[in-house]
Amino acid sequence: MTIDQALQYAQAHRSRWLDRLGEFVGIPTVSTASEHANDMVRGAQWVANQLSQLGFASEIARTSGHPVVLAESTAAGKGAPTVLVYGHYDVQPPDPIGEWRSPPFEATIRGEDLFARGASDMKGQLVAQLSAVEAMQKAGPLPVNFKYLVEGEEEVGSPNMPSFVQAHHERLHCDVVLNVDSMILGPALPSIVYGLRGLAYFELRVFGPSHDLHSGQFGGVIQNPAQVLCELLAGMHDSQGRVTLPGFYDKVRPLEPEEREALAQLPNRDEEVRSFTGVSQMWGEKGFTLAERIGARPTLEINGLLSGFTGEGSKTVLPAKAMAKISMRLVPDQTPEEVHEQLLKYLKERAPNTVKWEVTSLAGTTPAVVRRNTPAMQAAVTALTQTFGRPPVFTREGGSVPVVSLMQTLLGRDSILLGFGLPNDNLHAPNEKLHLPNFYRGIECYIRFAYALGA
Amino acid sequence: MTIDQALQYAQAHRSRWLDRLGEFVGIPTVSTASEHANDMVRGAQWVANQLSQLGFASEIARTSGHPVVLAESTAAGKGAPTVLVYGHYDVQPPDPIGEWRSPPFEATIRGEDLFARGASDMKGQLVAQLSAVEAMQKAGPLPVNFKYLVEGEEEVGSPNMPSFVQAHHERLHCDVVLNVDSMILGPALPSIVYGLRGLAYFELRVFGPSHDLHSGQFGGVIQNPAQVLCELLAGMHDSQGRVTLPGFYDKVRPLEPEEREALAQLPNRDEEVRSFTGVSQMWGEKGFTLAERIGARPTLEINGLLSGFTGEGSKTVLPAKAMAKISMRLVPDQTPEEVHEQLLKYLKERAPNTVKWEVTSLAGTTPAVVRRNTPAMQAAVTALTQTFGRPPVFTREGGSVPVVSLMQTLLGRDSILLGFGLPNDNLHAPNEKLHLPNFYRGIECYIRFAYALGA
Numbered sequence: 001m002t003i004d005q006a007l008q009y010a011q012a013h014r015s016r017w018l019d020r021l022g023e024f025v026g027i028p029t030v031s032t033a034s035e036h037a038n039d040m041v042r043g044a045q046w047v048a049n050q051l052s053q054l055g056f057a058s059e060i061a062r063t064s065g066h067p068v069v070l071a072e073s074t075a076a077g078k079g080a081p082t083v084l085v086y087g088h089y090d091v092q093p094p095d096p097i098g099e100w101r102s103p104p105f106e107a108t109i110r111g112e113d114l115f116a117r118g119a120s121d122m123k124g125q126l127v128a129q130l131s132a133v134e135a136m137q138k139a140g141p142l143p144v145n146f147k148y149l150v151e152g153e154e155e156v157g158s159p160n161m162p163s164f165v166q167a168h169h170e171r172l173h174c175d176v177v178l179n180v181d182s183m184i185l186g187p188a189l190p191s192i193v194y195g196l197r198g199l200a201y202f203e204l205r206v207f208g209p210s211h212d213l214h215s216g217q218f219g220g221v222i223q224n225p226a227q228v229l230c231e232l233l234a235g236m237h238d239s240q241g242r243v244t245l246p247g248f249y250d251k252v253r254p255l256e257p258e259e260r261e262a263l264a265q266l267p268n269r270d271e272e273v274r275s276f277t278g279v280s281q282m283w284g285e286k287g288f289t290l291a292e293r294i295g296a297r298p299t300l301e302i303n304g305l306l307s308g309f310t311g312e313g314s315k316t317v318l319p320a321k322a323m324a325k326i327s328m329r330l331v332p333d334q335t336p337e338e339v340h341e342q343l344l345k346y347l348k349e350r351a352p353n354t355v356k357w358e359v360t361s362l363a364g365t366t367p368a369v370v371r372r373n374t375p376a377m378q379a380a381v382t383a384l385t386q387t388f389g390r391p392p393v394f395t396r397e398g399g400s401v402p403v404v405s406l407m408q409t410l411l412g413r414d415s416i417l418l419g420f421g422l423p424n425d426n427l428h429a430p431n432e433k434l435h436l437p438n439f440y441r442g443i444e445c446y447i448r449f450a451y452a453l454g455a
Numbered sequence: 456m457t458i459d460q461a462l463q464y465a466q467a468h469r470s471r472w473l474d475r476l477g478e479f480v481g482i483p484t485v486s487t488a489s490e491h492a493n494d495m496v497r498g499a500q501w502v503a504n505q506l507s508q509l510g511f512a513s514e515i516a517r518t519s520g521h522p523v524v525l526a527e528s529t530a531a532g533k534g535a536p537t538v539l540v541y542g543h544y545d546v547q548p549p550d551p552i553g554e555w556r557s558p559p560f561e562a563t564i565r566g567e568d569l570f571a572r573g574a575s576d577m578k579g580q581l582v583a584q585l586s587a588v589e590a591m592q593k594a595g596p597l598p599v600n601f602k603y604l605v606e607g608e609e610e611v612g613s614p615n616m617p618s619f620v621q622a623h624h625e626r627l628h629c630d631v632v633l634n635v636d637s638m639i640l641g642p643a644l645p646s647i648v649y650g651l652r653g654l655a656y657f658e659l660r661v662f663g664p665s666h667d668l669h670s671g672q673f674g675g676v677i678q679n680p681a682q683v684l685c686e687l688l689a690g691m692h693d694s695q696g697r698v699t700l701p702g703f704y705d706k707v708r709p710l711e712p713e714e715r716e717a718l719a720q721l722p723n724r725d726e727e728v729r730s731f732t733g734v735s736q737m738w739g740e741k742g743f744t745l746a747e748r749i750g751a752r753p754t755l756e757i758n759g760l761l762s763g764f765t766g767e768g769s770k771t772v773l774p775a776k777a778m779a780k781i782s783m784r785l786v787p788d789q790t791p792e793e794v795h796e797q798l799l800k801y802l803k804e805r806a807p808n809t810v811k812w813e814v815t816s817l818a819g820t821t822p823a824v825v826r827r828n829t830p831a832m833q834a835a836v837t838a839l840t841q842t843f844g845r846p847p848v849f850t851r852e853g854g855s856v857p858v859v860s861l862m863q864t865l866l867g868r869d870s871i872l873l874g875f876g877l878p879n880d881n882l883h884a885p886n887e888k889l890h891l892p893n894f895y896r897g898i899e900c901y902i903r904f905a906y907a908l909g910a
Binding site: 032033034092093095096099156157197199201208209210211212213214215216217218219220221222223224226227229230231233234235237273277278279280281282283284285290293294297299301302303304305306307308309310311312313314315316317318319322323324325327329352353354355362363397398399400423426427428429430431 | 487488489547548550551554611612652654656663664665666667668669670671672673674675676677678679681682684685686688689690692728732733734735736737738739740745748749752754756757758759760761762763764765766767768769770771772773774777778779780782784807808809810817818852853854855878881882883884885886
């Protein structure tokens with residue numbers, strides 16, 4: 001059978017897929033850092049070349065930010081369904097770089113893992129899907145038509161995706177979106193994400209005196225902006241772990257009893273999370289389970305803090321300013337615009353007159369939930385079941401994939417979130433890794449998904 | 456008269472004193488930064504050379520940290536009083552370096568000010584005193600004997616001074632200490648500092664997960680150490696601006712009514728401080744005036760904050776750790792050791808079990824108050840009155856000069872704090888400056904002080 005030939009080809013050429021991934025992670029496509037602008041272009045070219053080599057008509061399309069790679073093939077014919085593969089070639093910054101055990105932009109294999117920035121999020125997933133296409137082509141005609149949309153700004157909140165998808169609406173027409181920027185719960189525990197949190201990311205700056213002051217000469221008479229910042233940030237949670245921004249929970253869709261029941265069926269991950277993160281005790285909003293807190297409840301995090309003197313030793317300075325990066329993870333029906341307003345309202349109510357402050361919005365993504373009763377979802381379930389020997393569980397993920405809600409709104413299409421990262425892959429952190437057995441299983445699963453959908 | 460000749464010489468050679476200061480500030484003697492270790496040695500050598508050229512027996516003495524310059528001359532004879540001049544050749548780091556209008560280690564004159572790190576704190580004061588000695592030598596025999604103790608660790612809390620002064624107790628024997636690390640309230644408002652706050656400086660580190668986490672995957676179930684740090688820091692003040700560490704005010708000597716009355720006679724500096732610092736509104740402990748808050752009340756400041764991602768753009772990280780530099784300014788009879796204990800007690804009571812934390816003590820200085828009814832103090836009053844045309848006011852300063860309490864304890868001698876910095880000299884901040892008219896008046900005042908004391 002064709003599918004078996006494709007699976008055999010995929011298994012026989014693992015070193016080829018590995019080399020391909022090594023090449024891709026070697027390009028430091030850090031979208032947030034302007035010094036990597038040229039690497040971003042190289043990254044887009046690399047993806048476009050791969051698609052051309054597979055016989056796709058591919059193109060690098062400009063945006064006002066980083067370029068987008070588009071490609072398509074109608075080889076399967078008009079009767080076959082069309083799958084739009086969504087991915088991104090950009091990665092998070094490697095900071096703090098000193099904590100990497102091997103260079104972040106050099107694929108390094110230790111044990112069963114390949115270490116590199118982007119290995120799991122998500123160059124590994126994209127390479128797995130492309131490798132699956134190659135294997136299927138070697139075995140016979142493709143069972144479905146593929147289109148590709150691979151952007152370079154997912155890690156900075158996909159600011160250009162809305163206008164881009166709108167502008168290319170006709171060209172991106174498809175039956176279903178295959179979003180490969182996803183993960184499963186464990187190497188033996190296949191899962192499908194059907195809910196994603198949204199994101200609203202801000203920089204808050206508090207300004208005190210016009211310049212740094214001597215803390216002895218002025219300490220006690222001038223309000224310290226670092227202290228004001230700490231007080232403002234501390235006040236954003238109450239003692240129950242709830243966010244205190246005015247109206248923050250007003251639009252949060254309550255969990256239905258049946259969904260709470262389904263989430264309660266998931267294996268208990270408390271011990272796994274505790275051990276992976278090294279903390280002695282969990283934390284979070286009272287009254288919700290871990291799965292509910294991660295997938296179905298909104299949060300507010302401090303992502304960064306900077307003020308005054310942070311070098312070696314002591315410097316007795318009363319700093320002129322203090323900065324925090326803060327972000328909220330959102331759930332339906334919150335919107336980034338509304339939490340922005342809530343943040344401003346909170347600051348207007350709480351910030352003392354002794355300082356000035358300003359807020360910059362750095363990223364915004366709407367949360368999304370997709371339907372579980374479609375033919376494409378059934379194809380994904382079949383592929384995962386055959387690959388892992390057990391049916392997948394359905395989960396809601398804590399992270400954000402901006403394009404999922406976008407595809408619902410602008411193309412009217414649900415996304416199938418099918419990717420093979422693992423919770424302990426150190427996404428966005430030092431020593432990001434890809435579990436290679438999962439990489440190989442991922443290739444097989446993408447093959448099975450296409451044949452199941454095309455059947 | 457000899458004194459007039461000395462004053463004339465000082466006035467006639469101003470460009471010589473200015474060149475000397477330019478040379479001294481050109482050496483980046485940043486004591487807290489290990490990469491400046493060689494510059495520290497160069498700084499000590501520069502001071503020792505100056506003293507040798509004045510005919511003093513000088514020596515560079517080792518410590519376990521930066522070296523100390525010692526020198527003495529008994530040219531005035533046994534009947535004359537001996538003055539121990541104390542100073543320091545080290546300076547604060549120039550950070551944030553981007554905010555300097557001219558290179559921090561290059562004397563740059565704009566208007567009546569000379570800009571450079573250390574220009575006011577306190578290379579300018581030391582050069583003024585050395586220049587006064589040269590002028591007196593040119594005019595005739597010195598009216599008093601001088602000894603010198605010039606250390607290189609004042610800006611990091613003088614960690615080696617206690618053992619050094621103890622070990623050189625005999626050699627440092629004197630009648631009075633002339634501490635030139637000081638300032639006056641305004642170019643037309645001479646003042647003498649008789650009280651100095653102490654200092655206790657700490658680094659507080661809060662540890663959450665063992666490594667940085669993806670804020671979407673783990674936000675809401677793992678306590679964020681930056682949030683814990685902010686909550687701990689925010690709780691260190693109450694709504695009245697009082698410090699909440701347990702027992703913090705127990706040892707604070709209440710201000711006597713007569714001292715409050717004397718401090719109330721000082722010119723009101725609110726408007727000056729507001730305008731210099733650029734804030735719209737003052738802040739501080741309720742129930743005390745500005746002069747009282749600065750000189751006679753203890754404070755707690757955040758000197759630095761660092762956690763997570765602080766670069767350009769957004770990174771959705773839940774940081775593994777968070778750090779704050781915090782320091783307390785102390786008044787009699789607080790001690791650095793006791794506030795350290797109070798800080799630990801506060802943290803033990805307040806820090807949640809979800810994180811680990813540690814505190815490092817980086818500097819400690821006992822506060823000091825000196826007597827106002829001694830002959831040396833009278834000589835200082837005379838010198839200031841003659842130089843500025845009006846008698847000085849007595850003030851308590853907000854900063855710390857560790858060696859003042861040390862000299863009381865180990866040598867049994869009060870210090871006369873006679874220096875000519877100004878409140879708006881940008882000490883410890885970018886664009887530190889020295890007001891040159893004050894520099895020249897300072898030289899004359901040191902001459903008058905020596906003759907008045909020797910008379």
